[in-house]
Amino acid sequence: MVEPMSRRQILRAVAGSAAAVTVGTGAAAPAGATGSRVPRVVRELEEKIKAGMTAYGIPGVAYGLRYQGRDYVGGFGVTSVAEPAAVDGDTAFRVASTTKTFTGTAVMRLAERGRLDLDRTVRSYLPDFRTSDEAASRRVTLRQVVNHSAGWLGDVYTDTGSDDGALARYVEALATAPQLTPPGRVFAYNNAAIGVAGRLIExxxxxxxxxxxRELILDPLRLRHSGFSLDELGGTPxxxxxxxxENGNQVAVPEALAIPRSFHSFGGLYSTARDQLRWARYHLGDGSPLLSRRALRAMRWRPGPGGTLLVDLDGMGVTWMLRPTAEGPRVVQHGGDLPGQHSGFMLVPERDFALTVLTNSEGGPSLLAELFADDWALRRFAGLHNVPAKPRALPPSELAGYEGRYVTEQIGYDGERVSSEVDMVGVDGRLSLRIGGVEGVALPFYRRDFVLVRSPDGSDTHFRADFIxxxxxxxxxxxxxxxxxxxNPSSSAALRATTTAPQLLPVTLPHPTRF
Incomplete structure (x- = not known):
């Protein structure tokens, strides 16, 4: 048995690992090498990544950056604390939900060939398709599927086997998925909908x-270190x-790499920072032959309903999160989360800027929040900022309209439904979100129905949320x-009657972006 490394040993390994930086098409050079001509702001990014690894216990990170017409790829730390090997830009990670952007691009390729039409119904291609709502099943379109406004429960994680029929059976199993909102009406992140998109590709x-x-996307773009199985990666680390x-030490969990095949279209891709940067350059419009320029831009046109997805959201395009900025240029973004594998991905076509960061621990979301949800990377590399959000206090009479118990659910591997609930209580001009009576996060409003997500001590998580x-x-x-x-608004009075001073304990919501 290999004993787990202590936190101090992990951080020592992290600090001792040099970053390999590729500038343009030149050869790799170690960070800090004389003559490498790496801009100061790129060094700042590297230092912020290393500081985040120390603060959040992340054994390994790889990044890819497009900035001022040049590419930078680097890696820090180790692939595993049990069998340490250096991470670099050619180390493969599960990119989880960024896979959805590959699925969306494949849909657009088939649309250009006339085999799919975004504005036709799903039943045009799958006559037997249905969820629990017959009317919605009949009306929902492919565009609503790929812009996350299909309306049925999105967190459906049914394992339907590992053979070639897995995705077809997954889509058939959606017959019991509850329809939460009418198609096209409300944005709600929907893994299951992208499963349907994957089935339509088939x-x-x-x-x-x-x-x-592989034939539509990976091979034409020469993404040679991306695939859905370790065999496809051909020896890529x-x-x-x-x-x-239980002691807070980071331990390797290699079994967490395994996910059901039915998840592949919405979260199964392995890729490297170098391949992800190549993917970003393609979507920035580098001229590679795949989609026409018109189709490429159309993936970012006609966003569906807006709201929040950790930050303010104009809406989803064809699987792309379209995010506003204070200055006007739109951010095109995604990212992904699986247990122990968390990544961020953003690009700004008007600035020829892109950033991808891949991490291999449960500490990853904290670093990614600083880089992708906060202004840090946008401000330094693209001169852009989040839409302003100044918190303001609301009177109890207004807060009362939001109070109550809120319930969500998901469908697990075996098809079982699991629900969870949180309570909202008005406190000191803002909402307190509580789990089991303990404050998880504070929610001050910054405009009608929109809130900042703060830790109970008032510190910023960099996230936003909203009410519908x-x-x-x-x-x-x-x-x-x-x-x-x-x-459930009827629970409001009971919650207020039983609420005393909030307990400021380290309780948080489950991470909101699995896949």
């Missing part, structure tokens, strides 16, 4: 999803997921991390 191409994606043990109103004007849903929590 139907339109006549090939299983993984083969279709792989970053192992990590999580804390029903047709009668009352608050019906809380949206956090793109997920919908249904409000």
């Amino acid at each position: 139907v339109a191409s006549g090939k299983v999803y993984e083969q279709a994606l 792989v970053a192992v997921p990590h999580g804390p043990d 109103r029903d047709t009668d004007g009352s608050v019906g849903w809380f949206r956090f991390g793109g997920r919908l929590y249904r409000r």
Whole structure:
């Protein structure tokens, strides 16, 4: 048995690992090498990554950056604390939900060939498709599927086997998925919908999803270190997921790399920082032959309903998160989360800027929040800022309209439904979100129905969330991390009656962006 490394040993390994930086098309050079001509702001990014690794216990990080017409790729730390090997720009990580952007691009390739049409119904291609709502199943379009407004429960994680029929069976199993909102009406992050998109790729191409994606996307763009299995990676080193043990030490959990095949279209891709940067350059419009320029831009046109997905959201395009800035240029963003594998991905076409960061531990989301949800990277590399959000206090009479118990659910590997609930209580001009009576986060409002997500001590998490109103004007849903929590307003009086001073304990919501 290999004993887990202590936190101090992990950080020593991290601090001792040099970054390999590629500038333009030149050869790799160690960070700090004489003559490498790496801009100061790139060094700042590297230092921020290393500081985050120390602060959040992240054994390994790789990054890719497009800045002022040049490319930078680097890695820090180790692939595994159990069997340490250096991370670099050619180390593979699960990129989780960034896979959705590959699925969306494959849909657009098939649309350009006339095999799919974004504005036709799903049933045009899958006549037997249905969720629990027949009317919604009949009306929902492919565009609503890829812009996350299909309306059915999105967190459906049914394991339907590992053979070539896995995705078809996954989509058939959605027959029991509850329809939460009418198609096209509300943005709600939807893994299951992108599963449907993956199945439509199979139907339109006549090939299983993984083969279709390789032929439509991976091979034409020469993404040679990206794939859905370790066999496809051909010996590429792989970053192992990590999580804390009972003493807070990071331990390797290699079994967490395994996910059901039915998840591949919405979260199964392995890739490297170098390949992810190549992917970013393609979507910045580097001229590579794949989609026409018009189709490439169309992936960022006509966003669906807006709201929040950890930051303010104009809406989703064709699987791309379209994010506003104070200055006007739109950020095109994604990222992904699996246990022990967390990544961020953003680009700004108007600034020829892109950043991808891949991490291999449960500490990853904290670093990614600083880089991707906060202004840090946007401000330094693109001269852009988040839409301003100044918190303000609301009187108890206004807060009362948001109070109550909120419930969400998901469908697990075996098809079982699991629900969880949180309570909202008005305190000192803002909302207190509580789990089991303990304050998890504070929610001060910055505009009607939109809140900042703060730790109980008031520190900024860099996240935002919002509330959705029903047709009668009352608050019906809380949206956090793109997920919908249904409000039970009748519980408000009971919650207020039993609430005393908040307990400021380190309790938080489950991470909001699995996949």
